[in-house]
Amino acid sequence: MLNPLVLRKERDFNALYTKGKSMGGRFTILFYRKNGLSFSRKGFLASKKVGNAVQRNRARRLMKESVRLIEASTPLKPGYDVLFIARNSINNQNCADVKKQIEAAMKRTELI
RNA sequence: UGAGUAAGCCAGGCAGUCGCUUGGCGGGAAGCGAUUCCCGUCCAGAGGAAAGUCCGGGCUCCGAAGAGCAGGGUGACGGAUAACGUCCGCCGGGGGCGACCCCAGGGAAAGUGCAACAGAAACAUACCGCCGGGCGGCCGACGCGUUUCGCGCCGGCCGUACGGUAAGGGCGAAAUGGCGAGGUAAGAGCUCACCGGGGGUACGGAGACGUACCUGCCGUGCAAACCCCACCCGGAGCAAGACCGUAUAGGGAGGUAACUGCGCGCUGAGCCACGCGAAAGGCGGACGGCGCGGCAUAGUGCCUGAAAGGCGCCUGCUCGGCGCUUCCCGGAAGGUAGGUCGCUCGAGCCGUCCGGUAACGGCCGGCCUAGAAAGAUGAUUGCCGAAUACAGAACCCGGCUUACAGACUUGCUCACACG
RNA sequence: GGCGACAUAGCCAAGUGGUAAGGCGCAGGUCUGCAAAACCUUUAUUCCCCGGUUCAAAUCCGGGUGUCGCCU
Numbered sequence: 001m002l003n004p005l006v007l008r009k010e011r012d013f014n015a016l017y018t019k020g021k022s023m024g025g026r027f028t029i030l031f032y033r034k035n036g037l038s039f040s041r042k043g044f045l046a047s048k049k050v051g052n053a054v055q056r057n058r059a060r061r062l063m064k065e066s067v068r069l070i071e072a073s074t075p076l077k078p079g080y081d082v083l084f085i086a087r088n089s090i091n092n093q094n095c096a097d098v099k100k101q102i103e104a105a106m107k108r109t110e111l112i
Numbered sequence: 113u114g115a116g117u118a119a120g121c122c123a124g125g126c127a128g129u130c131g132c133u134u135g136g137c138g139g140g141a142a143g144c145g146a147u148u149c150c151c152g153u154c155c156a157g158a159g160g161a162a163a164g165u166c167c168g169g170g171c172u173c174c175g176a177a178g179a180g181c182a183g184g185g186u187g188a189c190g191g192a193u194a195a196c197g198u199c200c201g202c203c204g205g206g207g208g209c210g211a212c213c214c215c216a217g218g219g220a221a222a223g224u225g226c227a228a229c230a231g232a233a234a235c236a237u238a239c240c241g242c243c244g245g246g247c248g249g250c251c252g253a254c255g256c257g258u259u260u261c262g263c264g265c266c267g268g269c270c271g272u273a274c275g276g277u278a279a280g281g282g283c284g285a286a287a288u289g290g291c292g293a294g295g296u297a298a299g300a301g302c303u304c305a306c307c308g309g310g311g312g313u314a315c316g317g318a319g320a321c322g323u324a325c326c327u328g329c330c331g332u333g334c335a336a337a338c339c340c341c342a343c344c345c346g347g348a349g350c351a352a353g354a355c356c357g358u359a360u361a362g363g364g365a366g367g368u369a370a371c372u373g374c375g376c377g378c379u380g381a382g383c384c385a386c387g388c389g390a391a392a393g394g395c396g397g398a399c400g401g402c403g404c405g406g407c408a409u410a411g412u413g414c415c416u417g418a419a420a421g422g423c424g425c426c427u428g429c430u431c432g433g434c435g436c437u438u439c440c441c442g443g444a445a446g447g448u449a450g451g452u453c454g455c456u457c458g459a460g461c462c463g464u465c466c467g468g469u470a471a472c473g474g475c476c477g478g479c480c481u482a483g484a485a486a487g488a489u490g491a492u493u494g495c496c497g498a499a500u501a502c503a504g505a506a507c508c509c510g511g512c513u514u515a516c517a518g519a520c521u522u523g524c525u526c527a528c529a530c531g
Numbered sequence: 532g533g534c535g536a537c538a539u540a541g542c543c544a545a546g547u548g549g550u551a552a553g554g555c556g557c558a559g560g561u562c563u564g565c566a567a568a569a570c571c572u573u574u575a576u577u578c579c580c581c582g583g584u585u586c587a588a589a590u591c592c593g594g595g596u597g598u599c600g601c602c603u
Contacts, residue, residue, distance in 0.1 A: 006486070043486070044486080045486080052163095052503070052504090053163090053503080053504055054502095054503055054504055055503095056504095057489095057504065058490090060486090061132095061489085061490050061491090062490080062491090064131095064132090064490080065131075065490055065491055066491095068130095068131065068132095068490095068491090069130095069131095069491080072130090094491095095490080095491055095492085096491090096492095099491095
């Protein structure tokens with residue numbers, strides 16, 4: 001069985017883009033929306049604008065690691081779909097800066 | 113020491129903490145089900161190009177995987193290999209002082225075609241020039257007859273038509289072997305030496321081919337133009353495909369929103385008819401444009417269709433093969449954003465030895481080394497340190513090509529210095 | 532991940548060995564009292580890039596880059 005905590009279906013992504021709220025940051029863009037479930041689902045996305053396969057993998061790992069560290073102290077509120085999209089400015093950044101930016105964005109949108 | 117050339121090898125390392133993925137073991141859960149998930153612990157966890165997808169093969173399905181045609185590919189010779197357009201050796205040609213490097217390197221007297229422009233001619237062609245004798249004119253010397261001229265002969269120049277000539281000029285990317293001498297009216301393989309080419313003979317070599325001798329020579333380039341010769345190729349691709357689970361058994365002539373017309377939204381200052389002259393009129397979130405929607409009983413158009421002793425299906429075509437029967441379409445089956453398998457033990461990797469110039473092959477011993485499904489390698493601390501470039505497996509393997517910071521090893525060549 | 536197609540002026544494009552057609556647009560001109568229409572003129576020299584074959588390449592061959600499409 002597939003992991004239910006991961007955003008997967010094209011329908012969910014389209015709903016996020018059209019009906020969800022968004023918040024742009026320096027390195028990432030944040031989409032979020034209430035999903036009506038008892039748990040939250042997350043997605044991490046890096047388009048071809050970010051770079052080649054190595055740079056896209058690096059961007060997603062930085063975002064996942066940042067969210068993991070944030071959730072260790074202050075967990076995500078349940079009942080949301082959240083999508084993190086990397087911008088190409090994320091290249092050559094270290095984890096601490098990305099974590100700071102994502103944490104600020106999540107606080108402003110009151111997801112944590 | 114410097115410059116160069118060829119081959120090989122590495123792709124930051126070690127330790128601690130947190131986190132991710134497969135598998136083994138132990139325990140516990142979820143779902144109608146196929147089956148899956150959670151916790152603890154142990155082990156393992158991207159590349160030399162994983163890339164481009166340019167070749168070749170395995171594997172799977174398609175219609176039996178058959179013949180022919182079409183189409184595509186390769187191209188000196190001998191070998192290696194599962195196979196190749198790859199690799200090794202060797203031949204020929206080209207480059208470099210050299211080590212060494214580069215070459216789609218069969219056939220142009222089998223045929224067809226092309227060779228623009230320029231040029232006389234690009235299958236046999238004479239433009240300028242050179243030469244020859246003929247005719248005409250002019251000039252000069254000589255002789256004869258004679259007197260203000262005529263005739264003969266010799267030489268030169270000009271013109272003219274004819275013939276000879278491919279040595280020279282000119283055109284061109286390319287002009288009927290090159291160069292020198294003889295020869296000739298001028299020229300010409302017409303003759304000769306050397307070089308080049310074709311053919312023949314002999315010898316050497318497994319062969320491509322090489323060497324020697326004889327032979328006077330018959331246009332050139334393009335086959336990555338058609339083509340000929342030899343050899344090879346059925347097509348599609350893991351989203352291939354296999355299994356399981358769940359659900360399900362009728363209906364019947366239309367379908368399609370492409371255009372016009374209709375509605376809504378956005379855009380935003382003009383638009384329409386008449387007339388031509390200076391004016392006057394009508395409409396105006398109009399007309400037009402873009403987007404969305406409705407209408408098939410509004411029109412135009414398009415598609416399918418109830419057909420007949422035939423119809424349908426089959427990789428580009430044919431031979432050939434298969435199926436159907438008297439209305440048609442469906443349904444079932446199968447597939448699909450349900451699950452599992454395919455999914456990694458393989459032409460595998462490492463080492464000694466043996467055969468072979470080498471590519472490679474063989475014996476023996478040892479090893480197991482990613483298999484995800486929004487897609488696993490990250491964060492942080494310390495030490496070494498100049499310290500990192502190109503870059504992420506997606507069914508597997510052998511090659512090629514392309515990208516790339518730097519570090520190291522070995523062989524060989526050239527130059528200089530010293531012994 | 533696999534398969535396929537394309538790249539020519541600002542836009543649409545023809546050309547498949549011999550110095551790149553055509554249309555729209557832009558600019559200039561003619562005409563007009565002013566416009567529109569019409570007519571005339573101008574606009575490619577790295578034909579996406581790099582090599583090779585050829586006397587000669589947009590065209591043929593090889594490699595690269597970019598864009599687009601399809602996958603029961």
